[in-house]
Amino acid sequence: MFKPSVLLLTVAAFTTSVNAAEEVNVYSYRAPFLIQPMFDQFTQETGVKVNVVYADKGLLERLQNEGQNSPADLIMTVDIGVVHDVKTRGLSQPVASELLEQNIPQHFQDPDNHWFALTSRARLIYASKDRVQQGEITSYEQLADPKWQGRICTRSGKHNYNLGLIGSMISHHGEAEAEQWLTGVKANLARRPEGNDRAQIRAIAEGQCDLAIGNSYYFFKMLNNQENPEEIEWARQVTPIAPNQQDRGTHMNISGISLAKYAPHKDNAIKLMEFLSQDEAQHMYADLNQEFPVKAGVQRSELLQSYLGDFKQDELPLVKIAETREAASKLVDKVGFDN
Numbered sequence: 001m002f003k004p005s006v007l008l009l010t011v012a013a014f015t016t017s018v019n020a021a022e023e024v025n026v027y028s029y030r031a032p033f034l035i036q037p038m039f040d041q042f043t044q045e046t047g048v049k050v051n052v053v054y055a056d057k058g059l060l061e062r063l064q065n066e067g068q069n070s071p072a073d074l075i076m077t078v079d080i081g082v083v084h085d086v087k088t089r090g091l092s093q094p095v096a097s098e099l100l101e102q103n104i105p106q107h108f109q110d111p112d113n114h115w116f117a118l119t120s121r122a123r124l125i126y127a128s129k130d131r132v133q134q135g136e137i138t139s140y141e142q143l144a145d146p147k148w149q150g151r152i153c154t155r156s157g158k159h160n161y162n163l164g165l166i167g168s169m170i171s172h173h174g175e176a177e178a179e180q181w182l183t184g185v186k187a188n189l190a191r192r193p194e195g196n197d198r199a200q201i202r203a204i205a206e207g208q209c210d211l212a213i214g215n216s217y218y219f220f221k222m223l224n225n226q227e228n229p230e231e232i233e234w235a236r237q238v239t240p241i242a243p244n245q246q247d248r249g250t251h252m253n254i255s256g257i258s259l260a261k262y263a264p265h266k267d268n269a270i271k272l273m274e275f276l277s278q279d280e281a282q283h284m285y286a287d288l289n290q291e292f293p294v295k296a297g298v299q300r301s302e303l304l305q306s307y308l309g310d311f312k313q314d315e316l317p318l319v320k321i322a323e324t325r326e327a328a329s330k331l332v333d334k335v336g337f338d339n
Helices: 004-019 032-046 059-069 080-088 098-103 160-173 175-187 197-205 216-223 229-236 266-276 279-289 302-308 318-323 325-334
Strands: 023-028 049-054 074-078 116-128 211-215 238-241 252-260
Touching: 023 059, 023 266, 032 049, 032 266, 032 279, 059 074, 059 080, 074 080, 074 266, 080 160, 080 252, 080 318, 098 266, 116 160, 116 197, 116 216, 116 279, 160 175, 160 211, 160 318, 160 325, 175 325, 197 211, 197 216, 197 229, 197 238, 211 216, 216 229, 216 238, 216 302, 229 238, 252 266, 252 318, 266 279, 318 325
Parallel strands: 023 049, 023 074
Antiparallel strands: 074 252, 116 211, 116 238, 116 252
């Protein structure tokens, strides 16, 4: 149901932007410290002001409620599931840009040009340096091996990041085999799924489990976290493993961007999309956020490169994973993964 307070907040946030010419309005699920430096650089180079509403939930519902009166030009999201939802809810429009199509690998963009990846992140296995030998686990499939009984930690199976991984297992192995795998992983859990990706690395450091599943950039941000030095110590006690190097490669997810269906500043919005896909912004993503640039030829951060090197990435089109997410969610319920 429509909420008046939400609309008032929206109008207040973008009143000046709708009336101005050289502006662009962004709804962002990405946190300010991750994306604001790129917006500031864009404004400095183009003179186009970027107005942003940051939130960790509710932006798609807000966009839907606003309809044709929405001030939003762009929607920035994390995870293929959310960016896919933008399209399937009819909240985006296709973008005609040769530059975007050149800069973003085909498996990281929507076939109809409704969304494009800006960065990618690997779904890694983390292993205790003390209790897991090098080479003892090399694939997602091995997480279901009974030898790991009572030794694995992870966040909820319903979280978008894990749904993406389960979706990739369905895409590669079929639903029946993926169910068997997920049942095996559940049997190996050291505790009920809880916490975020950083909490899983902490759980290894504290001896609650020996293996965990988590996104790559959390680990590397922990290693650089001068404000919370305990995170540095936790991260130093685990080894990040890029799984499945002998076959399809490591599952990758994305942060992405879509052009809003009723974007009032369409030209500036596409200009910002193109800026974020080019070398300068891609370098900033790598150096500031420890994310993987998606544009070919842009170097990763030295820290990330020193740990993972040039590992093989799964190039299954992410749109296929997005299409399996509902089945993945049902599997989580069916095997009682979070119970």
